[in-house]
Amino acid sequence: MAISRPENRLLAALPADDRTRLIARMADVTLGHKDLLYRAGGPIDYVYFPRSGVLSAVVVMNDGQYVEAAAIGLEGMVGVTACLGADRSIEQVFCQVFPAECRKMPAAAFVAEVARDGAFRDIVYAYLRGTLAAAAQSTACNCLHSVDERCARWLLMCQDRFGGDDFPLTQEFLAAMLGVRRATVTVTAGALQSNGFITYRHGRVRVVDRAGLEKVACECYHAIRNAFAPAPG
Incomplete structure (x- = not known):
């Protein structure tokens, strides 16, 4: 079907x-x-x-x-x-x-x-x-905010665009999104996973606690999302 x-x-x-x-x-x-x-x-x-x-x-x-x-x-x-x-x-x-x-x-x-x-x-x-x-x-954002904040922002943006909680995302791509080394991605994603916000294995991310992830993300997530929001009325 x-x-x-x-x-x-x-x-x-x-x-x-x-x-x-x-x-x-x-x-x-x-x-x-x-x-x-x-x-x-x-x-x-x-x-x-x-x-x-x-x-x-x-x-x-x-x-x-x-x-x-x-x-x-x-x-x-x-x-x-x-x-x-x-x-x-x-x-x-x-x-x-x-x-x-x-x-x-x-x-x-x-x-x-x-x-x-x-x-x-x-x-x-x-x-x-x-x-x-x-x-x-x-x-x-890239100049002023931490890797953890920016990583949470990008994960939320990917979730918004994919339209689901579970989506493919390689360490290579996440490193490119953040402008950091893959080793940094391993540590950052590991911390988000340890705190119960996401699961990340075999090149796939699942957002488990979106509210928690939004608290980690910097203000730029909402600013960028609002930039593409439809005009009122």
Whole structure:
């Protein structure tokens, strides 16, 4: 029996007629672990609207090291800078929590739709503002807050985007999210597990005590979540 996936929240927020028209211009794709959407410096051919899973956008340095800049799930989209004229991706973007079912739209069609004076443009612009606010908050967080606080924040963000308590998450990826060594991840995740907030084994995390994890997380978790909250009324 086929699983009914929730709609991407940006698309779900559109009036029904607009949503139907836009989805008709999209194709469905299912991404597996580490399937690539964009290479750093590569073309933005499509814009993606996830319905499940988590996509990871990372900044790759000259020596090959990388750190995650954003995690994107059904609350968002990948390729939003196309509406600002970008045709190349600054980040490398791939599927991290799989499977990731997405709707994809040719970038040229996306730009044309945003250029229309309508609800889709308003939603895309609001998401872009949220992305900028989240990037600023993350920069401050990475400079000022402890590894434990930032780890709790990322786990909560992954849980929100995955839509369940149990999800795949490797030590390698968690280290990239936090910008630390894998040995540090082992200690940090071990402490969260010892305190009964999560279980973490064989590359999978289960959030056991979300309220406790939120107490460990820094203020940035709620600030970033609120950056993508729908506007009131």
